[in-house]
Amino acid sequence: MLGLRLYMAQRITALLMGPFVLGHIAVMIYAIQGGLSAAEILGRTQGSVLWFLFYGLFVVAVSIHGAIGLRVIAHEWGRVQGRALDVLMWGMGLAFFALGARAVWAVTFAGVVT
Amino acid sequence: MPSDVLHVTIDRANGPESFEVPAYDNQTVLDVVSWVQQNADPTLSYRFACRVGMCGSCAMMVNGVPRWTCRTHVSKVTDGAAIHVGPLRNLPIIKDLAVDMDPFFDKWVAAEGVHHGGLTRDDSIAVVDEGSATRVEANAGIECINCSVCYAACDTVAGNADYLGPAALQRAWTLLNDAKDEGSVAILDAVSGDGGCHNCHSMGSCTLYCPNELDPMSAIAGLKRETAKNFFWRGR
Missing domain, CATH: 3.10.20.30 (Beta-grasp domain)
Structure with a gap:
């Protein structure tokens, strides 16, 4: 159900998410100190390759990590197995990625490109 | 009376x-x-x-x-x-x-819990350094009596029928650390499969209930470390 590759994928994405979570929380606390408006935040994120990479990689890591975690729960608690388990994992992973990528795109390059 | x-x-x-x-x-x-x-x-x-x-x-x-x-x-x-x-x-x-103990012993074999000899009767007996770090690791787990108490205690086995279980994985770990055993590649492959050591959630019931006070949970953690090292260094 969980071989070496999936295990490593989940552990490596966990390692990535550690600094991402800390960075995210630090920026959230910093950003609201002076009462930043949404427009001001968007002004800093729009067109920023740095924020695109930061949250883009964060979303990729979360999608992989979360999908594998749900795979384990679905198997051990929901008795889902075989092909259905793979479909569930990939489906959830792609759904997480789509939701996250859409949001990252919206605050970085959506307004810039179109 | x-x-x-x-x-x-x-x-x-x-x-x-x-x-x-x-x-x-x-x-x-x-x-x-x-x-x-x-x-x-x-x-x-x-x-x-x-x-x-x-x-x-x-x-x-x-x-x-x-x-x-x-x-x-x-x-x-x-x-x-x-x-x-x-x-x-x-x-x-x-x-x-x-x-029926068959699933327990079948998994013991599936985890490569068998001797992998490389010597013939004409070779001298492999030298075992009792003080070496690997021998200490192997010694820590060899007193297993196959009673299946850890297997019965394990909630991961309860939820995942393919999981090899604490006893089989602990034996794989002792053999991996045994100077007389030459099956390290086979062992690491066997414990890296779908039912392998990576399914362990480290809940520790095996170690808590082992009547011989062995520590399968730490043995499984050792397997996770070795397989992870292999993943980075040898890509398998």
Whole structure:
């Protein structure tokens, strides 16, 4: 159900998410100190390759990590197995990625490109 | 002389059955089960052999906890004067308290818990350095008696039927650290599959309930470390 590759994928994405979570929380606390408006935040994120990479990689890591975690729960608690388990994992992973990528795109390059 | 009476409940095919068993000062759970079989109901099936904690045959669930019954004193596990005995968890029941150990031993082999020799009878015996770090790791786990108490205690086995389980993985770890064994590649491959060591959630029931006070959870952690190192360095 969980071989070496999936295990490593989940552990490596966990390692990535550690600094991402800390960075995210630090920026959230910093950003609201002076009462930043949404427009001001968007002004800093729009067109920023740095924020695109930061949250883009964060979303990729979360999608992989979360999908594998749900795979384990679905198997051990929901008795889902075989092909259905793979479909569930990939489906959830792609759904997480789509939701996250859409949001990252919206605050970085959506307004810039179109 | 019996000083009192024990209220014993035994899980059988048709549901739990109650027995009144004379209580003695020195009495193991296996003594209680044997008393029932010899004096109350000869059709009761259970399994034991050595009666001294060596053979690993007599493990059962006692008041919900897996134990080696021949070395478990009634006085340490009774709830008042009541005691509930059932077949080991996570294994198919053959009859009453006797479970089918085949899945347990099949997984032992699937985890490559077999000797991988590389020498012939003409070679000299491999030198074992008793003080080496790998030998210390191997020694820590070799006193396993295959009683399946850890397997019955493991919630990951309960939720994931393909999981190899603590005993098999601990044996794989001892062989991986054994200077006389040359099957490291086969072992690491065997414990990296779908039912391998990476399914362990480190809940620790194996280590908590092992009657020989072994530490399968740490052995499995060792396998995780070695397979991860292999993943980075050799890509497998």
